[in-house]
Amino acid sequence: MKEVILPASMVDELEEIYRQLQLEYERVAGELNFSCIGCPDNCCDSYFLHHTYAEWAYLWVGVRQLEPARQEELVRRSQAWLAQCGEALGKGDRPQVMCPLNEQGLCVLYTHRLLVCRTHGVPASLTRPDGHTMHFPGCFSCQEIVGARFREGGPPEVERTPLLRRFALLENRLLENKRHLVPKVKMTIAEMIVKGPPTIE
Ligand code: SF4
Ligand code: SF4
Structure with a gap:
């Protein structure tokens, strides 16, 4: 197995996509006069799955910037989170457990948080390749x-x-144009932390 490493050029590219999304988010939030300030909820307890090696690798760029003891702590918290979510899933419920990266309402890896964390909140649309x-x-x-x-x-x-x-194009290049040949990613952030950085055969 070899680790999927995001080269610096792809880190820049990914961050540029995040920046553009942020601008779009701010445009819509501005038009709606919407903000998270004063919200009684914290959507970091929502159960989300993530689907790309690029984001998994990017999350680990952030994890590796933490002290080893902090990294170990995140792994422990992620294991506990998975156990709690497993109980809910076993009962057929959608888990609602605070993300293991959230400390007192703040994201430990804010700069490396994933796409869903950046886009949840305002209305959005997406047209699939089949036109839907x-x-x-x-x-x-x-x-x-x-x-x-x-x-x-x-x-x-x-x-x-x-x-x-x-x-999607960046993901395919990261996987050396073999995206269709590698196992699909369908993981929570906690699973990405517990499993370690992404690897492929
Ligand atoms: S995105 Fe919505 S639910 Fe989440 S913190 Fe902001 S206002 Fe609250
Ligand atoms: S990664 Fe950060 S922003 Fe995303 S759910 Fe976890 S704590 Fe919240």
């Missing part, structure tokens, strides 16, 4: 704003399609 467009309504708080202000016609949305297309 999916709409994401945003978090409960944003849906309240949208419900009150956009009874007719759609709300502004983050258009994820061109940025996620760039993301």
Whole structure:
């Protein structure tokens, strides 16, 4: 097995995609007058799965910047998180357990957080390669704003399609154009931490 390492040029490229997404997010949040300030919830306890080697590797760029003892602590917390989520999943429930990277409301790896962490909140749309467009309504708080202000016609949305297309091309290059040949990623952040950096055969 060999580790999937993001070269510096791809780190830059990924960060540029994140920056563009951030700008789109801010545009939509501004138009909706939406913000997380004062929210009674913390969506870092939402159960999300992540799907790319690029983000898995990028998360580990961040993990490796931490002291070894901190890294070990994150692994322990991630193991505990997985055990708790396993119980909920075993009962057929959707887990709701605070992310192991969240400390007192703040993300330990904020600069290296994943795409879902960066885009959750405001409405978004994504057109798949087969032409089908999916709409994401945003978090409960944003849906309240949208419900009150956009009874007719759609709300502004983050258009994820061109940025996620760039993301998919980057993922394929990272995997040496063999994306279709490697096992698919469908993992929580905790699994990415416990398993260590990504590897392929
Ligand atoms: S994204 Fe929504 S649910 Fe999450 S903290 Fe912000 S306002 Fe609250
Ligand atoms: S990685 Fe950070 S931003 Fe994402 S869910 Fe965990 S604590 Fe929240």
